[in-house]
Amino acid sequence: MAAFNVVSVIIWIYAFLISQKGDYEKSVHIITVEMFIHAIVATYFVGTDLGFQYYMWPLMALLLSLPSNKLMQSTFYCAVVILAFIVVTLTMRDIEYVYGLTEIINYVYSFNVFFAAAPFVLTILYLRSSSTDREKSLYSQANMDVLTGTFNRRFMSTLMQSSEGEQRRRSFDTYTLVLAEVDHFKQIYESLGREVGDNVVKEIAQVLRNNVRDSDIVCRWAGEEFLLLLANADTEISEKVVYKIRHGIQQNTNIKALSELGLSMSFGIASAHKDMSFEETLRRVDLKLYQARSEGRDRVLS
Numbered sequence: 001m002a003a004f005n006v007v008s009v010i011i012w013i014y015a016f017l018i019s020q021k022g023d024y025e026k027s028v029h030i031i032t033v034e035m036f037i038h039a040i041v042a043t044y045f046v047g048t049d050l051g052f053q054y055y056m057w058p059l060m061a062l063l064l065s066l067p068s069n070k071l072m073q074s075t076f077y078c079a080v081v082i083l084a085f086i087v088v089t090l091t092m093r094d095i096e097y098v099y100g101l102t103e104i105i106n107y108v109y110s111f112n113v114f115f116a117a118a119p120f121v122l123t124i125l126y127l128r129s130s131s132t133d134r135e136k137s138l139y140s141q142a143n144m145d146v147l148t149g150t151f152n153r154r155f156m157s158t159l160m161q162s163s164e165g166e167q168r169r170r171s172f173d174t175y176t177l178v179l180a181e182v183d184h185f186k187q188i189y190e191s192l193g194r195e196v197g198d199n200v201v202k203e204i205a206q207v208l209r210n211n212v213r214d215s216d217i218v219c220r221w222a223g224e225e226f227l228l229l230l231a232n233a234d235t236e237i238s239e240k241v242v243y244k245i246r247h248g249i250q251q252n253t254n255i256k257a258l259s260e261l262g263l264s265m266s267f268g269i270a271s272a273h274k275d276m277s278f279e280e281t282l283r284r285v286d287l288k289l290y291q292a293r294s295e296g297r298d299r300v301l302s
Contacts, residue, residue: 008038025068032062036081040088048093049105051112056085058119145220147198148205156219156227160278176238176271177285178228180208180245183264183297185224200263203255207248212241227285235302238269242300266292269302 011034019027035055042052063069063077143155182188182204189197201224208218208226221227230238246265249255255263268288272281292299 008034025066028062028066032059035059040084043088043092048089049109051109053085053088054113054116056081057116061119061124148202148220150205151217151219153219153221156217174232174272176230176233176235176269177281178230178238178242179221179268179285179289180226180265181289182224183266200255203252204249207252208245211244211248235269235271239300239302242267242269264298266297267300268292269300
């Protein structure tokens with residue numbers, strides 16, 4: 001048994017070296033085979049009293065976690081492990097062995113059960129964490145604007161097409177829409193290029209996020225247009241928010257660098273009245289923005 005343990009250590013070192021070279025799956029396969037054989041051999045020599053047979057259980061978590069293993073393949077391997085565990089437990093539980101330190105049998109058993117269970121639990125936690133990360137990534141791809149980090153048009157449209165009951169659960173019954181557009185944005189692109197134009201959009205998005213409440217939503221509605229949803233806000237409150245935004249744009253040093261172009265924004269404000277649909281409120285705020293542009297831009301109309 002001592003000689004077998006030496007061989008096991010060598011195998012683990014070899015698997016570790018392989019994993020360091022990036023061949024993770026091969027190292028896992030080697031470790032899985034070693035643990036499987038080790039559990040059987042150890043149980044054969046010392047019986048089931050010390051709990052070495054339980055090291056078979058984390059093997060299933062390892063086999064299921066490997067992306068290269070197809071579902072049927074993983075299911076077959078797990079079935080083999082379960083069958084082997086049953087056979088080992090039933091055929092080797094009556095092995096008589098004289099232990100030198102009988103008083104520590106329970107401690108060794110507890111130690112083996114704990115360390116057999118730990119990899120299983122850790123693997124499940126890792127898989128759950130990976131699944132959550134993937135869900136967050138997919139959510140971000142579907143609902144966030146890549147350039148600005150704000151919500152995108154799809155998210156806002158989906159959010160506001162929900163029922164009145166769902167709207168209440170979002171903790172607001174009334175809201176105001178603010179539609180903002182960078183004035184003469186086409187000139188920035190033509191004069192300074194796309195990179196500068198993108199930076200302007202990002203800086204403005206940051207100013208918008210910095211000057212709204214946590215309950216409000218900032219959405220990139222179009223190229224240089226942003227739609228703000230101000231929860232439980234009337235026109236007066238919304239105008240104060242817009243004032244803060246305009247002041248923030250003036251104080252932003254990165255945006256002030258473009259002052260020779262006369263950079264400004266136009267704003268339309270429309271509050272949703274009772275029973276007014278999102279589409280109707282959106283049409284009203286779009287009209288207000290159109291009027292602000294028509295009247296010379298750099299204006300706020302509500």
